[in-house]
Amino acid sequence: MTIRFGERIRELRKAKNLGQRGLGELVEVSFTYISKIENEKLDFGDYPSEELIQRLASVLDADVDELLLLAQKIPEQIRKRVMERPDAFRKFADLDDDKLDDLLEKLDNG
Amino acid sequence: MTIRFGERIRELRKAKNLGQRGLGELVEVSFTYISKIENEKLDFGDYPSEELIQRLASVLDADVDELLLLAQKIPEQIRKRVMERPDAFRKFADLDDDKLDDLLEKLDNG
């Protein structure tokens, strides 16, 4: 569960039998940049741009939201809904884990 | 309810009987920048930095989260919780308004 963004990219890349150069070409960035991403050694920030993450997810057949979350970015769908119903999400955000679980349960049933 | 960020700042400023120059001094930016903010005429983006928004809220005795939301930014508290429990928030985000209201009601009761 403590998987890092960089590791996950590497994992997905290998699952596709790609080298960093191959992946770099597919998403149109240099292979050295891919290396830095996988090792989380970028000059600033720890993660690449949201745009690049989208391309990575697409090329690697991965779940965009999973990658975005690993990169500490809020998935678009959630972001959109928070903007539309801030009242609701503010309350949800104030709940502790137990209460959140209660709510999820109620969703599955009722 | 379709109030814009800029309008809201102007509203709050006037409620405090401040001119743009006065507000500018209080939050330590030039008054011309305040003007652009109120008219949403910034060179890029439509809103100032999160940091400045915080200072504005503070000086204007306004709710930070309200201003952040108007500026299309996710309040920190919500952001933090989404990262901690993405599973839950993903599900909430998929709900339509009615279902969200149901959940809120359940929160108020039991």
Next chain:
DNA sequence: GTAACCGTTGACTGTTTACAGCAAGTATCG
């Protein structure tokens, strides 16, 4: 009319970001 005040706007500056690309090194593997 002109002074004093208030707000608007365009051009400009400094910083940060998101990469590129080289060079020199390490690791691995046949």
Next chain:
DNA sequence: CGATACTTGCTGTAAACAGTCAACGGTTAC
């Protein structure tokens, strides 16, 4: 050994970002 893949420090760059500054226009008030 040599080929191939990956790592990493450095320098460079273009675009985005956050704000400043000078100049200007509109009121009111004397």
